Amino acid sequence: MNKLTRIGTPLMAVALMSGATFFAHAQANQAPTTETRSWNTPPPGTEQAQSAYRDGVDAAQLDITAKRKVDAKSSHLYLHPPVKGAARDEYRSNFTAGYEAAVKHNSGA
The missing domain is CATH 1.10.10 (Arc Repressor Mutant, subunit A)
Structure with missing residues (x-):
């Protein structure tokens, strides 16, 4: 059991850390669904x-x-x-x- 804990704990930590970066990357690539322009910012144009x-x-x-x-x-x-x-x-x-x-x-x- 002691050997399993010594090997399993670092593996679980690595798995959790790599999953977090995957989810963060997926969230950063989402297309914006709401308009980010403020009400007093003029629309694009001349x-x-x-x-x-x-x-x-x-x-x-x-x-x-x-x-x-x-x-x-x-x-x-x-x-x-x-x-x-x-x-x-x-x-x-x-x-x-x-x-x-x-x-x-x-x-x-």
Whole structure:
């Protein structure tokens, strides 16, 4: 029995340690199932689109803090975007997306 314990104990320890690394490796290779992007992080796109999204988030937070009307389309940056020409529509849509994300986050939804 003493001989069995001397041989069996190290073998069991090695078996347990090698199994732990196998399971850790399997967990590290799992594909992420949830979105890891924060609510205030702009979606991938052009720098101008990301800037518009951040402007929308900031504008919503300012409107909520100042207890103003919470509406993206009444915001100064929506009415007078800092871009010209065809980029205005893209700016406004990204601004609105950021504004709505901030309102949704602050409402607890």
